[in-house]
Amino acid sequence: MxxxxxxxxxxxxxxxxxxxxxxxxxxxxxxxxxxxxxxxxxxxxxxxxxxxxxxxxxxxxxxxxxxxxxxxxxxxxxxxxxxxASEEVQGTLSIACSSLISQRFLPSILGEFTSKFPKVTIDLVTGISEDIRLQHKNYNVCIIRGEKLRESTCIRLFDDPLYIFDVEPFPSDRLKERPLISFKSDDSMHELVDNWLYHHQDKIKPLKVMTVDQIETCKQFMKQGLGMAVLPESVSDSMKQEYPHVPLELDGKPVTRGTWVCFREGVRKLPQVDHFIKALTNTTFLP
The missing domain is CATH 1.10.10.10 (Winged helix-like DNA-binding domain superfamily/Winged helix DNA-binding domain)
Incomplete structure (x- = not known):
């Protein structure tokens, strides 16, 4: 056997x-x-x-x-x-990472990390945070969006403000009625958007919702004038200078998506895990 x-x-x-x-x-x-x-x-x-x-x-x-x-x-x-028992930083580092973080930030972080610790083997899985939560025990480190992971040690990496973008202006004196483009994400993201729309239904009314698979597709659809899109600041790049937008706020406070690094107690005793967590916490994700 x-x-x-x-x-x-x-x-x-x-x-x-x-x-x-x-x-x-x-x-x-x-x-x-x-x-x-x-x-x-x-x-x-x-x-x-x-x-x-x-x-x-x-x-x-x-x-x-x-x-x-x-x-x-x-x-x-x-x-x-x-x-x-090994003094040299080596071994396997298993990571489960939110797709957004893996596309936007992880390549540069891992590039620097593997240059510094070339004997560490990276085992990486990416996906939506909801799926990662279900399999979190299979990984040394989980980088997720939304709520932090229960029964784990979690460190907040950054808060990501949300904005609603469109090619058309957001008028202050009348109701804006436009299609809404949504991208595949976990339930907590959709709940944030739905809650904000509910509290602003006198200003913005989605005529219908188009759902696409990836956030980049959502951005491109919005840029082509197909409808509005709620996007986090981390992926909006220069869009705030190019397109009409409104920050999502409730009671005067910005609506944000938290990003966390989560891990089991004791796993930082592994040098490769400890150094990677330090690399994450020392990274500036948003200006």
Whole structure:
């Protein structure tokens, strides 16, 4: 039995289906089925009962799953002790990062970091913050937007003010009715925008909402006059000098998106993690 076999069992139990597990670990469904059969033949026990909706561990399967979790934890603890024992900054640095931050800021940060610590291996995953929250335990460091991560140590990196842009002016004496262009993000971003629009419905009324996949697409649609767009300052570049815009404010205070670096307690004992967190906290993200 390999450590990968134990990890597969735990992932099958977490996801609940062979198809879903195959998608998560990026191998084919038949390969997952074949590996599971090998493990069950090895122990001579049925580990999961296949039902139409999900896999259900058998009593023997529960015992094997508990053992698998202990093996994985022991393996991780051994790797941690070996990395801590090394004086040179090396090892793997696993990062999950918000797509916006990974596009706008992370390349320069990682470029400088890898130049300084060339023996550190970077394991990077990017996506929306909502997805990162669900898998945060799989990474050394998570850089997310919106609310900070519970059950983790979190450091606020910066607050990102929001603005609504358009090619047409925002009149102060009449209702502005225009389509609204939205980009794929987590629920907290949409809640901020919806709440602001609700409190300003006497001034701005979206006629309809167009949803695009990426923030850059949203910007380009707005620039072509297809509608209004709410964008964070971090990606607006020179747009405030070129296009009519209004800052999002409630009760005289700017509406902002917080950006956090979050990590588990104790993980900063790894030199590569500690140096990367220091690099983040020493970065000036907005002027």
């Amino acid at each position: 390999k450590i990968e076999d134990f990890e597969l069992l735990v992932k099958l139990n977490e996801v609940g289906t062979i198809r879903g597990t195959a998608k998560v670990i990026l191998i084919s469904q038949p390969a997952v089925t074949q590996r599971l059969k090998y493990i069950e033949d090895y122990y001579g026990e049925t580990i999961f009962i296949r039902t139409p909706k999900k896999l259900i561990p058998t009593p023997s399967g529960e015992i094997i799953l508990d053992y698998a979790k202990k093996i994985i934890n022991n393996e991780n603890e051994l790797k941690l002790m070996l990395q801590q």
